[in-house]
Amino acid sequence: MCRGGPIVAVRHCPRPAPRRHGDGMTERTLYRLAGLAGLIGGALIVLAVARRGGVLPETALTHALAPPASALLLLTLTALYLRQRDRAGRLGLAGFVLNHLGLSGLFAIEFLTHAVLQYQDAATRDQLVTGPGRPYFLVVALTFLAGVLLFGVASWRAGVLPRGAIVLYVVGLSAAALRTAVPEAVYLGGLLVGSAGVLWLAQTLIRSSTAPSAMSLRNWAPARRTPSTRA
Numbered sequence: 046m047c048r049g050g051p052i053v054a055v056r057h058c059p060r061p062a063p064r065r066h067g068d069g070m071t072e073r074t075l076y077r078l079a080g081l082a083g084l085i086g087g088a089l090i091v092l093a094v095a096r097r098g099g100v101l102p103e104t105a106l107t108h109a110l111a112p113p114a115s116a117l118l119l120l121t122l123t124a125l126y127l128r129q130r131d132r133a134g135r136l137g138l139a140g141f142v143l144n145h146l147g148l149s150g151l152f153a154i155e156f157l158t159h160a161v162l163q164y165q166d167a168a169t170r171d172q173l174v175t176g177p178g179r180p181y182f183l184v185v186a187l188t189f190l191a192g193v194l195l196f197g198v199a200s201w202r203a204g205v206l207p208r209g210a211i212v213l214y215v216v217g218l219s220a221a222a223l224r225t226a227v228p229e230a231v232y233l234g235g236l237l238v239g240s241a242g243v244l245w246l247a248q249t250l251i252r253s254s255t256a257p258s259a260m261s262l263r264n265w266a267p268a269r270r271t272p273s274t275r276a
Contacts, residue, residue: 077254079124083247086117090240094233108159115152120244122148124250126196129205137203139241145220147189154185182225190222207249213242 093111094265095101126133126141133140197215200206220227227235 073254076124076128076250079121080247080250080254081269083121086114086121087240087243089114089246090118090236090243094236095238097163098233108163111159112152112155115148115155119145119148119152121243121247121250122196123226125200125206125246128250128253129203132203132205133139133199134203136195137199139200140192140194140199142192143188144196145193147185147192150185152188154182156259186224188220190219193218198214206246210242210245210249213238215242217242229266 089110090100092107093114096103096107096111101107122141122144126137130137195217197211200211201208209216217235217237217239221239223235224232
């Protein structure tokens with residue numbers, strides 16, 4: 046408490062900082078939404094594997110469920126990076142950017158595959174995939190692979206996210222990125238393993254949304270009393 050009368054208090058006593066709570070609430074909301082997006086996206090990947098494996102029928106609905114998985118995981122990936130950005134460093138930023146670009150490219154490929162190519166004849170599809178579109182597909186696959194590996198290494202070093210989930214994410218999605226270079230069984234198995242990692246990481250984000258953030262703790266901490274000089 047400041048002493049020396051009201052005039053001295055007005056001139057010399059520091060005013061307590063306003064207590065804000067919007068930053069922490071926004072952070073928790075982002076983690077919750079990104080976690081839900083990851084749960085839905087991971088489930089859609091499992092459905093896509095079931096369709097390609099013959100467990101689910103090839104219908105317009107099952108094809109339409111494939112592209113949203115990549116789009117939803119863009120939000121999940123962004124929240125995962127923000128969750129550990131202070132400790133992931135430049136390597137984490139590079140991995141996030143490449144991983145994000147790769148996922149965006151995969152979304153475009155999935156949209157093209159399931160919304161356009163499935164309605165073309167086999168000769169037209171082969172011409173597009175093996176012709177002018179092949180370099181684009183290759184660049185997207187390599188970008189995604191590099192992003193997954195760098196993001197995984199940075200996340201492992203940061204130690205914020207569960208390392209078991211990181212291993213599943215990296216091993217599974219790396220195999221999925223090598224789609225044209227590995228057998229179909231390896232590709233589908235990689236998708237399943239990667240989706241398990243995504244689901245695990247999504248649950249981690251949801252649990253983070255229920256814990257008080259560091260920003261909230263700082264904002265709601267009681268103001269320290271500073272000794273004042275008597276007049």
